Amino acid sequence: MNNKSSLLKSLKFNYQLGKRTWFGTGGNCKLFLEVNSINQLINTIRIAKKFLPILVIGSGSNVIIRDGGFKGIVIKLGGNFRKIEIDKSNSVLSVGAGTKDLEVAKFCVEKNISGLEFLSGIPGTIGGNIKMNAGCYGNQISDNLIDCTIIDEKLNKKIVKKKEIEFHYRKSSFDNGQIIIEARFKIQKNNKSKIKKKISTISDKRKKSQPVSSRTGGSTFTNPNSYPAWKLIDEIDYRGKQLGGAKVSNLHSNFLINYKNASSLDLEMLGEEIKNKVWEKRRINLKWELIRIGEFKKV
Numbered sequence: 001m002n003n004k005s006s007l008l009k010s011l012k013f014n015y016q017l018g019k020r021t022w023f024g025t026g027g028n029c030k031l032f033l034e035v036n037s038i039n040q041l042i043n044t045i046r047i048a049k050k051f052l053p054i055l056v057i058g059s060g061s062n063v064i065i066r067d068g069g070f071k072g073i074v075i076k077l078g079g080n081f082r083k084i085e086i087d088k089s090n091s092v093l094s095v096g097a098g099t100k101d102l103e104v105a106k107f108c109v110e111k112n113i114s115g116l117e118f119l120s121g122i123p124g125t126i127g128g129n130i131k132m133n134a135g136c137y138g139n140q141i142s143d144n145l146i147d148c149t150i151i152d153e154k155l156n157k158k159i160v161k162k163k164e165i166e167f168h169y170r171k172s173s174f175d176n177g178q179i180i181i182e183a184r185f186k187i188q189k190n191n192k193s194k195i196k197k198k199i200s201t202i203s204d205k206r207k208k209s210q211p212v213s214s215r216t217g218g219s220t221f222t223n224p225n226s227y228p229a230w231k232l233i234d235e236i237d238y239r240g241k242q243l244g245g246a247k248v249s250n251l252h253s254n255f256l257i258n259y260k261n262a263s264s265l266d267l268e269m270l271g272e273e274i275k276n277k278v279w280e281k282r283r284i285n286l287k288w289e290l291i292r293i294g295e296f297k298k299v
């Protein structure tokens with residue numbers, strides 16, 4: 001199958017985007033397709049941007065797609081964007097932006113690479129991780145980053161060095177017109193058993209403290225000035241609180257879950273209710289970490 005026909009085969013109209021996010025809620029997008037190479041990516045955007053807004057999505061583990069859907073084209077990075085390679089000097093790890101975190105973590109165990117163990121617990125892709133500066137238990141994706149290759153707004157392929165990127169807590173300076181296609185990391189070597197131990201400690205901690213087998217989007221709000229958002233939510237007594245089919249997790253109160261066929265509106269209204277109550281009680285303005293995409297459903 002040539003490049004063009006494989007691309008056309010992956011093209012889906014009126015695709016149920018919401019269903020393929022971790023929450024599993026929300027509406028459709030006009031078009032959805034998986035691109036496998038830089039040429040396919042650039043050619044698709046060149047044509048599509050004349051007609052439709054464009055969104056690149058990873059695993060959909062940090063997003064709420066609103067019930068009215070996204071009236072645009074959604075691109076997923078597959079094929080060549082899911083490569084993991086070590087350079088000849090054995091000091092640089094290159095990872096395609098569509099690669100899943102768990103695949104990277106498994107590769108690192110196999111090759112005795114340390115520093116990215118925390119990815120074993122994050123259900124995203126490298127592109128989504130960099131955009132969100134994902135991290136946990138004291139590590140974040142920017143720590144060992146050397147540079148990123150991106151496709152910029154003018155459709156040029158560009159290497160952006162770490163020092164040119166602003167990384168803050170759960171956000172980066174990349175804007176929506178910039179597509180991350182690859183990231184390179186410094187390799188730190190360690191003993192395989194130590195790497196495995198770190199991963200199993202992370203996994204144990206997560207299972208005890210997060211609803212990892214529920215339909216969720218991870219942390220709902222960022223921690224304001226390092227004060228845990230979950231504590232604020234507990235202070236207003238919202239652990240376990242339900243609104244429609246949405247629920248505040250009993251295990252971790254900063255996680256919302258799609259408990260019983262929730263709509264995205266249920267999730268968002270529950271989140272907004274939490275924000276209001278926390279503001280009333282503590283005069284602290286919680287900020288959404290979850291990225292909310294698309295339109296509300298018209299009634």
Ligand SMILES: Cc1cc2nc3c(=O)[nH]c(=O)nc-3n(C[C@H](O)[C@H](O)[C@H](O)COP(=O)(O)OP(=O)(O)OC[C@H]3O[C@@H](n4cnc5c(N)ncnc54)[C@H](O)[C@@H]3O)c2cc1C
Pocket residue numbers: 022055056057058059060061062063077097098121122123124125126127128129130131132133134135136170174178179180181210211212216217218219291
């Ligand atoms: C159970 C669970 C646990 C979680 N635990 C953590 C945690 O411990 N720490 C943490 O930081 N996060 C956590 N998350 C949130 C989430 O996994 C991370 O934010 C992750 O980095 C999102 O990656 P993704 O590929 O799913 O991105 P998506 O959710 O698909 O997208 C997130 C944003 O990134 C953009 N994006 C995606 N790919 C690209 C790309 N290639 N180029 C440019 N922009 C792109 C999207 O447009 C969107 O704006 C958790 C989520 C769940 C469901």
